[in-house]
Amino acid sequence: MLNYIWATLLFVGLIVAGLIGRVSGEASVIDAAMKGAEKAVMGIALPLAGMMMFWLGVLRLLEKAGVLEAVVRLLSPLLRRLFPDVPTGHPAMSAMVMNLSANMLGLSNNATPLGLKAMGHLQELNPHKQSASNAMVTFLALNTGAFTLIPMSAMNFLNAAGIRNSYQVIVPTILATACASIGAVMAAKSFQRLPQFTPQPDEVETPPDAAATASAAATATTTAPVSVEMPKTSFRFSSKARVWLMVLTVLFIGVSALELGPPVWRKTVLEKSGLASVIAKSEQRKKDAEATLLQKKEEAKAAAATAVTKPEPPAWRRVMDGASGLAIPAILILAVGVAWARGVRVYEEFVDGAKEGFAVAVRIMPYLVAMLAVLAILRESGAFQLLEYALAPMLNFLGFPVELLSLALMRPLSGSGAQGILNEILTRPDLSEMVKFTAAILYGSTETTFYVLTVYFGSVGIRRFRHALMAGLTADFIGMVAAVAFGRLLFG
Known part of the structure; x- marks a missing residue:
């Protein structure tokens, strides 16, 4: 399924970019794709390698200290119901507990290395190494449900924009993420029973050197000349594929005409269709928002520079900031302190646990490049603005704020x-x-589902996601609906 989605996102982004005029020149989608590929490696994979080494070392100490075993034993009744295929004492249980706990505390990217470690252990139990197991799908469904106790990221964005009382999003976010998590688990458990999501046997791949070795052996044992036939490539397509290729060809010819023809052609098409005003308004809103945010940041810096004493933050803010700041030090003290007390060689064990971190980061690089490059094309093409314009009447009828559509569509992607x-x-x-x-x-109530699936499955070489994407998107949808419902209930 991901093959179709990936290709569709690419085609839609390129065609819309050609219609609007963003294929080449300034702010082109190709430049965005290159920047997305660079960010995948330099901005995500390599920094993640350092985080992976650090957290895998900490996880090793928690295992040696027996802390994870105690936590898993405490949560075993719930974990046995959620993951019946995973033995209670298996290391996958402890890694999953650590990952989900980090997500609940709002530790953001610090949860990813722990989740990748859990996927590695789950792959050990997986009988079909190329297909996701039921335990993997349920685990990732909980990640995309993203149950959160402290939505610090959302609160920070509210504060940066100068919106008062940002703490008011805490309770509705907890409720919305609870709804999303419950819906995600129910979806994962329901979809796994459907026949179309049955695990498939692994494909047996012939090593690339096997054919060459056999050919060389045959040549060495015979003096007769051997004629080698090159494999023939067939370009026969089904009727459905032919129609699809014809549609793509026609669209590409139309885009090429707009790109190569006089500018008045594109201008006429956009004005006649009413898209010119939609695009202009969207770009102006973006510029105004960036200017407003920059102004607020400058005002905050100026106020901080001129103020003699900073106003004391409210008690709730001090408690939340303190709790967030103490979370990681508490884990480190617990891991190193208990392990040291039990006679564990803490430095050596930490290094042994950290050794595999860089290898995992390298494995996920191709998956990140493929996904982030296509998402950059889709984002910069203007497709979301056009979809918002097309769906506005229906969304107004359903009571969904049209202004949130772009955020709702982008959140699972990037x-x-x-x-x-x-x-x-x-x-x-x-x-x-x-x-x-x-x-x-x-x-705060949804997660970047495509990123999570790409990174987590890519780290263990899973090709067939089965029902993981459906479960993740179900969690996103439930989280969005709950967010709008609680937003209208509490702030309407």
Whole structure:
């Protein structure tokens, strides 16, 4: 399924970019794709390698100290129901507990190395090494449900935009993520029973050197000349494939005509279709939002520089900031302290646990490049603005704020893209506080599903995601609906 989705996102992004005029020149989608590929390696994979080494070392100490075993034993009744295929004492249980705990505390990227470690242990139990197991899908469903106790990211964005009382998103975000997590587990357990999601046997691959070795052996044992026939490539397509290729060809010819023809052609098409005003308004809103956010940051810096004493933050803020700041030190003290008390060679064990971190980061690089490059094309093409324009009447009828559609579509695809859209929404002066608080709840109630599936499955070489994507998107949908419902209930 991911093959079709990936190709569709690429085609849609390129065609819309050709229609609007973003295939080449300034702000082109190809430049965005190259930057996305660079970010995948330099901005995500390599920094993740360091985090992987650090957290895998800490996890090794927690295992040696017996802390994880105690936690798993405490949670075993719930874990046995969620993961019946995983033995109670298996290391996968402890790694999953650590990952989900980090997500609950809002530790953001610090949860990813622990999740990758859990996937490695789950792959050890997986009988079909190329297909996701039921335990893997359930685990990733919980990750995409993203149950959160402290939505610090959403609160930070609200504070940066100058919106007061950001703490008001805490309770609705907890409720929305609880709904999303429950829905994710129910979806994972339901979809795994469907015949189309049955695990498939692994494909047996012939090593690339095997054919060459056999040919060389045959040549060495005979004096007769051997004629080698090159394999013939067949270009026969089904009727459905032929129709699809014809549609793509026609669209590409149309895009090429707009790109190579006089500028008045594209201008006429956009004006006649009404898309010119939609694109202009969207770009102006983005510029205004960026200017407003920059102004607020400058004002905050100026206020901090001129203020003699900073105003004391409210008690709730001190407690939450302190709890977030103490979470990682508490884990480190627990891991090293208990392990040291039990006679564990803490430095050597930490290094042994960290050794595999870089290898995992290298394995996920191709998957990240493939996904982030296509998402950059889709994001910069203007496809979301056109979809927002097309779906506005239906969304107004359903009571879903049209202004949140771009955020709802981008959140499962790209975290950085969703942050940009959230900042734009929070700094728009024409939007009500209800829409802004709802946007913050929606951002904190969903997860970057495609990123999670790409990184986690790529780290263990899973090709067939089975029902993982359906379960993740179900969690996203439930989280979005719950976010809008609680936003209207509390802030409407």
